[in-house]
Structure formats: C-alpha cells, structure tokens
C-alpha cells in the first residue's frame with residue numbers, strides 16, 4: 001500500500017467511527033455569520049468586544065490605518081475625529097481574541113484614484129499595521145475596501161499583497177474554500193440597520209449553506225447604519241442556538257477554509 005492509499009484507508013476508518021446521524025447533520029447545513037465592523041470607533045468597538053466575549057466569540061474589526069494620527073485626512077460626516085480609537089486599543093482587543101484588519105489608510109474612494117496612488121495608499125495602510133499591530137502579517141490579512149469600492153485592477157493585484165479582500169456585492173457568499181480571495185458584503189444606512197440584518201440572517205438560514213458577511217459600523221448613534229447593543233447581544237444569542245451556525249471574523253473563516261474546515265457543497 002502506498003502512502004496516499006494508506007492515508008485514505010485511515011480516513012475511511014475514522015469516518016466509519018462517527019455515528020451516521022452526526023455525519024448527515026454536519027453535512028446538510030452549514031452557515032457562517034460574520035458581522036464586519038468598520039472604521040474604528042473606540043466606544044462602540046470596546047462595547048461590541050464585550051458583547052462578543054459574553055459568548056466567547058471573536059469580533060471582526062476593520063480599522064482606518066491613519067485615523068489615530070494627528071492631522072490625518074480621514075473626512076466623513078459619520079466619522080468625527082474624537083470618536084476614533086488607536087492601536088493601543090486595537091492591540092488590546094486583538095489580545096482579547098478579536099480580529100483587527102485594515103480598512104484603508106485614509107478612507108479614500110480607491111477606485112476613483114489613479115491606480116498607482118490607490119496601490120500606494122493600500123501599501124501604506126499595511127505598513128502602519130505592520131508597525132503598530134503586534135504580529136500583523138499581510139499574507140493573513142483581509143483588506144476591507146473603504147466604501148466597499150474596488151476596481152478590477154486593484155482586485156487583480158491585491159492577492160499578491162494580502163490573503164483576501166472584502167468589497168461590495170452579495171451579503172451572502174458561498175462557504176469559503178482554500179483559494180477564496182474575494183469576499184463580498186453589503187449593509188444598510190444611514191439609519192438603524194437592525195431590520196436589514198434580520199432579513200439577511202433569515203435568508204442565510206433559509207439556504208442549506210452560506211456565509212453571511214454583513215458590513216456594520218458602530219452602536220447606538222455611532223457610524224453609518226448603527227445597531228443597538230441589546231440587539232447585537234440578542235442576535236448573537238439567537239445564532240448560538242443554531243447548530244449549523246458558526247460566528248467567525250472574516251479572516252478566521254478564510255484561515256479555517258484553508259485548513260479544510262468547511263465542506264464545500
């Protein structure tokens with residue numbers, strides 16, 4: 001018996017040891033839910049982390065790399081300078097098990113810029129992360145486009161720089177595989193997003209398999225399309241009751257896909 005056949009035989013034996021109902025249950029429904037929180041609101045992100053920690057889940061935070069720097073060029077009605085956190089907070093949240101990923105250098109509309117300038121801003125965001133976030137590795141990072149606005153040229157180039165990118169598209173993705181580099185997302189705003197989140201969750205659970213990547217920002221009054229802390233806690237509690245659902249940050253879902261965690265249907 002050659003090595004590969006031997007391993008295959010071992011695999012079959014291991015499979016035979018699992019009761020049939022466990023196997024059918026595991027393969028029939030598979031849902032991943034990622035709430036992808038953007039921009040870097042200190043107060044909201046600390047509260048979101050606390051809520052996730054009640055369930056031993058990891059939250060998914062995407063940070064504008066220069067937002068903590070004096071004189072930065074981050075400008076948007078929904079992002080007042082005094083609301084941003086800094087890498088002291090982001091390192092603390094990472095230490096507590098949450099995922100911290102880049103969301104641009106200065107939150108520019110990258111697709112509207114000359115390609116070289118857009119690439120430069122992406123690389124600068126990764127440089128800040130490498131300098132400020134402990135253990136950061138771009139090859140394990142998800143680049144989250146500001147405004148979810150990408151271009152075909154940037155999408156073609158990015159997999160040479162980062163593990164994956166998140167851009168505008170369907171909120172319900174297929175369950176990721178080992179080679180997934182493009183993750184699509186959507187959201188609701190500027191007012192409260194809860195009803196739209198609920199509808200996305202219902203659509204996800206109505207499918208046999210899928211990966212919901214819902215783009216959120218802050219809590220209460222902070223950020224575009226906020227939700228309430230009480231809503232987030234109820235939502236996570238509700239999803240935890242479902243055997244088919246895994247609550248994961250986007251990067252961790254992709255890393256688990258690379259290690260063969262998910263059955264691709």
Ligand SMILES: [Zn+2]
Nearest residue numbers: 038039146147
């Ligand atoms: Zn943003």
